[in-house]
Amino acid sequence: MTLLNVKNVSLGYNGSKVIDNLSFSVDEGDYLCIVGENGSGKSTLMKALLGLISCMSGEITYEGFKRNEVGYLPQQTELQMDFPASVNEVVLSGCLNRQGLRPYYNTAEKKLTLDNLEKLGISNLAKRCYRELSGGQKQRVLLARALCATEKILLLDEPVAGLDPKATIEMYQIIEELNNSGITIVMISHDIGCATKYASHILHLGNGTSFYGSKKEYLSLDITKRYNMASGGDKK
Numbered sequence: 250m251t252l253l254n255v256k257n258v259s260l261g262y263n264g265s266k267v268i269d270n271l272s273f274s275v276d277e278g279d280y281l282c283i284v285g286e287n288g289s290g291k292s293t294l295m296k297a298l299l300g301l302i303s304c305m306s307g308e309i310t311y312e313g314f315k316r317n318e319v320g321y322l323p324q325q326t327e328l329q330m331d332f333p334a335s336v337n338e339v340v341l342s343g344c345l346n347r348q349g350l351r352p353y354y355n356t357a358e359k360k361l362t363l364d365n366l367e368k369l370g371i372s373n374l375a376k377r378c379y380r381e382l383s384g385g386q387k388q389r390v391l392l393a394r395a396l397c398a399t400e401k402i403l404l405l406d407e408p409v410a411g412l413d414p415k416a417t418i419e420m421y422q423i424i425e426e427l428n429n430s431g432i433t434i435v436m437i438s439h440d441i442g443c444a445t446k447y448a449s450h451i452l453h454l455g456n457g458t459s460f461y462g463s464k465k466e467y468l469s470l471d472i473t474k475r476y477n478m479a480s481g482g483d484k485k
Contacts, residue, residue, distance in 0.1 A: 320399035343397030385416030
């Protein structure tokens with residue numbers, strides 16, 4: 250079942266295109282890694298997938314659920330890292346879209362929060378202040394929060410940025426486990442090595458060109474072709 254369709258999409262700012270005529274789809278259970286050099290449009294595409302910017306042309310559609318039911322893990326900012334709330338409160342806030350007009354969280358949402366804390370192995374941190382945690386712990390908390398918002402698909406923007414090697418490995422393993430449990434993953438990554446280790450599909454954005462296909466298809470590309478996508482040397 251297809252969950253996400255990107256059809257003939259062009260994106261940019263002030264009339265200048267960053268991405269031109271991009272098409273791909275994400276099926277249920279896929280693990281898509283979006284890779285490419287700085288300036289290739291990865292963050293711009295993520296904003297469009299979240300509905301934060303409009304397409305210059307083409308369309309982005311979700312099938313079987315609403316855009317506000319997407320779980321999103323953003324890159325960490327200094328403000329997020331210093332957020333003065335308990336871990337439980339941060340994770341529970343992922344249920345905001347489920348509330349509708351209710352001014353309170355219900356029993357099911359509170360249970361979902363506890364379940365996701367358990368799933369991410371951080372139940373013991375529930376009463377801790379978020380700002381006091383390590384970088385790896387904070388990312389687990391934010392991932393648990395994203396899981397409270399969705400049952401289908403997670404959009405992850407550089408989820409291991411700034412983490413030490415041990416925390417990086419642990420985060421990749423957690424994401425893989427979530428994917429194996431049925432959660433569809435769309436992740437931006439600068440690490441092509443890890444992308445090709447864990448992903449089922451690769452979207453490589455380049456300057457004037459792009460590739461979308463299975464990991465096997467991507468790995469079968471001539472290394473020169475991949476270099477040209479990164480450098481912008483191949484405009485075909």
